[in-house]
Amino acid sequence: MNRLSRLSRLSRLIRYTIKFSAIITFGVLFFIIVYILVRGIPYLKPSLFALEYTTENVSLLPAIITTIIMTVLALLISAPIGIFTGFYLVEYARSGNKLVEIIRITTETLSGIPSIVYGLFGLLFFVTALGWSFSIIAGAFTLAIMILPLIIRSTEEALLTVPNLLREASYGLGAGKLRTIFRIVLPSAMPGILAGIILSIGRIVGETAALIYTAGTVAKIPENLFASGRTLAIHMYVLSSEGLYTNQAYATAVVLLIVVIGINALSTTISKKLTKGNIDG
Amino acid sequence: MDKIKIENLNLYYNDFQALKNINMSTQQNKITAFIGPSGCGKSTLLKTLNRMNDLVEGCRITGKVLLDNEDIYGNIDVNMLRKRVGMVFQKPNPFPMSIYDNVAYGPRTHGIRSKRKLDEIVERSLRLGAIWDEVKDNLNKNALQLSGGQQQRICIARALAVNPEVLLMDEPTSALDPISTLKIEEVIQTLKKDYTIVIVTHNMQQATRVSDKTAFFLLGELIEYEDTEILFSTPKDQRTEDYITGRFG
Ligand SMILES: Nc1ncnc2c1ncn2[C@@H]1O[C@H](COP(=O)(O)OP(=O)(O)OP(=O)(O)O)[C@@H](O)[C@H]1O
Ligand SMILES: [Mg+2]
Numbered sequence: 001m002n003r004l005s006r007l008s009r010l011s012r013l014i015r016y017t018i019k020f021s022a023i024i025t026f027g028v029l030f031f032i033i034v035y036i037l038v039r040g041i042p043y044l045k046p047s048l049f050a051l052e053y054t055t056e057n058v059s060l061l062p063a064i065i066t067t068i069i070m071t072v073l074a075l076l077i078s079a080p081i082g083i084f085t086g087f088y089l090v091e092y093a094r095s096g097n098k099l100v101e102i103i104r105i106t107t108e109t110l111s112g113i114p115s116i117v118y119g120l121f122g123l124l125f126f127v128t129a130l131g132w133s134f135s136i137i138a139g140a141f142t143l144a145i146m147i148l149p150l151i152i153r154s155t156e157e158a159l160l161t162v163p164n165l166l167r168e169a170s171y172g173l174g175a176g177k178l179r180t181i182f183r184i185v186l187p188s189a190m191p192g193i194l195a196g197i198i199l200s201i202g203r204i205v206g207e208t209a210a211l212i213y214t215a216g217t218v219a220k221i222p223e224n225l226f227a228s229g230r231t232l233a234i235h236m237y238v239l240s241s242e243g244l245y246t247n248q249a250y251a252t253a254v255v256l257l258i259v260v261i262g263i264n265a266l267s268t269t270i271s272k273k274l275t276k277g278n279i280d281g
Numbered sequence: 282m283d284k285i286k287i288e289n290l291n292l293y294y295n296d297f298q299a300l301k302n303i304n305m306s307t308q309q310n311k312i313t314a315f316i317g318p319s320g321c322g323k324s325t326l327l328k329t330l331n332r333m334n335d336l337v338e339g340c341r342i343t344g345k346v347l348l349d350n351e352d353i354y355g356n357i358d359v360n361m362l363r364k365r366v367g368m369v370f371q372k373p374n375p376f377p378m379s380i381y382d383n384v385a386y387g388p389r390t391h392g393i394r395s396k397r398k399l400d401e402i403v404e405r406s407l408r409l410g411a412i413w414d415e416v417k418d419n420l421n422k423n424a425l426q427l428s429g430g431q432q433q434r435i436c437i438a439r440a441l442a443v444n445p446e447v448l449l450m451d452e453p454t455s456a457l458d459p460i461s462t463l464k465i466e467e468v469i470q471t472l473k474k475d476y477t478i479v480i481v482t483h484n485m486q487q488a489t490r491v492s493d494k495t496a497f498f499l500l501g502e503l504i505e506y507e508d509t510e511i512l513f514s515t516p517k518d519q520r521t522e523d524y525i526t527g528r529f530g
Pocket of ligand 2: 323324325451
């Protein structure tokens with residue numbers, strides 16, 4: 001057998017392997033989604049969306065509302081701090097600055113910590129030490145700390161991808177630092193920054209471990225920020241662990257799935273719009 | 282009168298001395314070319330003229346650069362300096378926005394808001410950049426959709442829109458095709474009557490075609506500075522001769 005045909009057989013083998021892996025990856029995703037849809041959709045009844053939660057209807061509407069409140073709050077706390085930190089790191093700090101080193105090490109460490117650890121920290125600090133008890137606010141602060149590294153990193157990376165040539169062009173025309181940042185750098189970095197925020201929303205919506213010990217599991221719409229409440233993911237976790245409402249848990253999973261897919265679709269449209277749109281000087 | 286006068290200029294990137302005791306001056310409405318082998322400090326010297334080196338960490342300067350007899354490293358407003366001394370870069374770098382907004386960015390920076398005024402400036406600048414006829418029907422098109430040569434002329438128009446007195450150009454045609462290069466050289470010639478121009482180039486034909494005076498640099502030193510014709514026909518320094526006859530660099 002000659003070398004050439006051996007090579008072509010090898011390349012065919014590699015091609016099949018790659019195709020096979022792609023099919024497996026896609027297949028697993030497809031199977032999970034179909035499985036959840038098949039198990040969950042028959043139980044998506046109007047009573048599941050009742051305003052009041054009772055043990056009969058196991059309504060998930062309060063959980064959806066709590067999820068929204070939780071997401072907005074956590075982002076309100078974390079996004080400004082994270083984005084400013086990212087801007088500081090890239091646009092203001094001089095290289096070799098000690099503070100920069102510290103921020104880098106901190107964010108890297110923070111992003112490697114499992115979320116249950118954040119939950120325990122929240123329990124000890126916000127819930128117990130600050131006396132906020134199981135509450136929306138304690139949960140939101142815990143989540144805010146959890147997503148902070150993600151927002152800092154994505155802001156930083158987005159800013160680093162803005163070519164220096166553009167900054168130089170702006171300075172070269174006599175624009176100051178603030179104008180350069182707001183008119184040139186920020187618009188170019190916006191899609192990346194938003195992608196980080198949307199990723200954070202995804203993590204908040206899917207988070208359970210960090211919330212069980214901080215926001216608690218009360219299934220009502222919280223009356224104020226110091227009341228306990230459960231997000232959709234927690235709701236699902238509680239339903240499935242109680243064992244009485246497995247079907248409803250699947251129905252909840254369908255809703256959660258739709259929310260997550262919706263967020264993803266939203267993020268792609270937003271970043272497409274932003275990259276296409278013109279910036280007014 | 283000297284438009285720009287450089288006196289005993291030394292420049293260091295941290296420990297590395299990139300410019301060594303430069304003394305030279307350029308006249309109003311003249312085109313000066315900087316030539317020399319790669320790494321000899323042409324871009325560095327150009328960037329000291331509008332203080333773009335301020336952006337480089339670890340860059341230190343001694344000596345003076347006088348613009349109309351005023352030391353630009355003294356107590357002056359850097360943004361105003363850069364308005365007076367505009368810059369065109371080696372690689373075309375239009376902003377990712379419309380052609381109109383690109384050109385209007387500078388005037389808006391300096392406080393011009395009136396739409397009529399801006400329209401006027403944009404048209405005049407694009408005409409000066411010899412790009413008006415090609416883009417006048419799509420001023421709202423994103424500048425990044427243009428060809429490299431067109432982008433560079435937009436960048437020239439953008440620099441001219443703030444009405445500078447001096448225009449610095451760092452190898453403005455090195456990334457372009459021969460036809461775009463010729464167009465830009467024509468633009469440079471027409472600009473001469475209103476602006477003082479300093480152009481860095483690797484291309485000696487270009488230096489002879491466009492410039493009045495030429496400065497030859499080697500390893501951070503100014504070797505020879507003469508009328509372009511004289512420098513290329515009867516160089517005084519052996520190293521200049523070696524360079525322009527292609528014996529090194
Ligand atoms: N930001 C910087 N930090 C440190 N050294 C630098 C920096 N910029 C330039 N240099 C060094 O200074 C010297 C002059 O660089 P410069 O870019 O001015 O050369 P040039 O003549 O423009 O070369 P070219 O023709 O390749 O553009 C080079 O040795 C270069 O390595
Ligand atoms: Mg250079």
